[in-house]
Amino acid sequence: MRNLILAVALLFSTITFAQTSVKAVNFNQGAAMTFASATVDYGTIAQGSNKFRTVSFTNDGTESLIIKSAKGSCGCTVPSYPETPIAPGETAEIKITYDTNRIGSINKTVTLQTNAGVKVLKVVGKVEQKTSTPVKKNASILDQ
Secondary structure, eight states: OHHHHHHHHHHHHHHHHHTSOOOOOOTTOSOOEEESOSEEEEEEEETTOOOEEEEEEEEOSSSOBOEEEEEESSTTEEEEOOOSOBOTTOEEEEEEEEOTTSOEEEEEEEEEEETTEEEEEEEEEEEEOOOOOOOOOOHHHHTO
16 A cells, blocks of 8 residues: 555646746847858968958847957957858958968967857968079179
8 A cells, every 4th residue: 555655646746847848948049140251261371461360140039139348369360250240140240460471371260259159260371482683793793
């Protein structure tokens, strides 16, 4: 009899627990930052070349996207970003400035803190030393 009462109590507690309402989570709510590419590729460029690149993104969410901060992995990579909210469906740009006077491989990151979470962009490429043009000597002056 004791086992029967225990079994019935267990059955009722299981049914009661199973009937507890659970709110459905809709993962499509909120802001969502979508990039065509999370890599900003400078390619192979000459020293002192154009130091600016832009990367476009879209807010694919249902709420305004707010970029709280953007930081480069070092002082040679400086991002600038829109400081106003980006409405759902809107497209905007992040502008990245890299010090193209630094010779060698580019392998940096830009970290964005947003209300949609943290996003990391890779900045890659290569800066080659600018070749100097040799000065031509005027033969008539040197021969004299």
